[in-house]
Amino acid sequence: MSSPADGLGRRQALGLLMGGGSSLLLGGCALNGLSEAVGEATQPLNERIEALLQGRGAVPEFDRRQVQPEALLVNSFNGTPRIAPDAYRLAVRGLVRRPLNLDLAALAALPQRECVMRHVCVEGWAAIVAWSGPRLADVLALADPSPLGAYLAIRSADQYFETWDLVSALHPQTLLATHMNGAPLPVANGAPVRLASPIKLGYKLSKWVTGLELTARLGDRLGTWEDRGYEWFAGL
Numbered sequence: 001m002s003s004p005a006d007g008l009g010r011r012q013a014l015g016l017l018m019g020g021g022s023s024l025l026l027g028g029c030a031l032n033g034l035s036e037a038v039g040e041a042t043q044p045l046n047e048r049i050e051a052l053l054q055g056r057g058a059v060p061e062f063d064r065r066q067v068q069p070e071a072l073l074v075n076s077f078n079g080t081p082r083i084a085p086d087a088y089r090l091a092v093r094g095l096v097r098r099p100l101n102l103d104l105a106a107l108a109a110l111p112q113r114e115c116v117m118r119h120v121c122v123e124g125w126a127a128i129v130a131w132s133g134p135r136l137a138d139v140l141a142l143a144d145p146s147p148l149g150a151y152l153a154i155r156s157a158d159q160y161f162e163t164w165d166l167v168s169a170l171h172p173q174t175l176l177a178t179h180m181n182g183a184p185l186p187v188a189n190g191a192p193v194r195l196a197s198p199i200k201l202g203y204k205l206s207k208w209v210t211g212l213e214l215t216a217r218l219g220d221r222l223g224t225w226e227d228r229g230y231e232w233f234a235g236l
């Protein structure tokens, strides 16, 4: 006899155990027809469980010599915005006590981290990349976040939009990268500032980031691709 969960992945099996509604965030099954039945009230629990399952520990990193520059394909869906470095400002808004407009010098003055990670795109390619820049957590800390903040909305110059849970945003390997493979970030890859993190799929890693907004809840828009059915948590 096989159990009903046979042949299903861990996430799907868990989704069954917890009731179908949980599959929206846990299983990547946003297109299974159940998504409409998922109430907002069930989301925080799902997110907490997902974070627990992932352990939220540090992801093992690669060696700098393992980077695969030729394997990193450019995926841009709304053109390539060109941002003059001198004019660049990163707006930090929402549930913060000190709203900020940070220039590139302010980002460069923060401790610089490097993360050599595998970038994974759902379109079927992956590449090991070395990203560096300040930690997103250090940037947010400058704005003195309110404890009520639980989500981060991320705006980009090409109108790309993303939302993240704050636990993932504050993960020590989540960076606002200004450099790629040891050189300044190329325009096509998001210059002057993009998200980089080994804990999320490629579409969560916004390029040309111009705005961060700390919020207590998710709004109507989850993200450019999430609103078309892609999974919101998109954990790796």
Ligand SMILES: Nc1nc2c(c(=O)[nH]1)N[C@H]1C(S)=C(S)[C@@H](COP(=O)(O)O)O[C@H]1N2
Pocket: 072, 073, 074, 075, 076, 077, 078, 120, 121, 122, 156, 157, 158, 160, 188, 189, 190, 202, 203, 204, 205, 206, 207, 208
């Ligand atoms: N602003 C913005 N960010 C974006 C995208 C985009 O089109 N616009 N594409 C996403 C997707 S699907 C992937 S896989 C990566 C690709 O990053 P790359 O072009 O540097 O390889 O960027 C992500 N971030």
Ligand SMILES: [Mo]
Pocket: 075, 120, 121, 122, 123, 202, 203
């Ligand atoms: Mo992607």
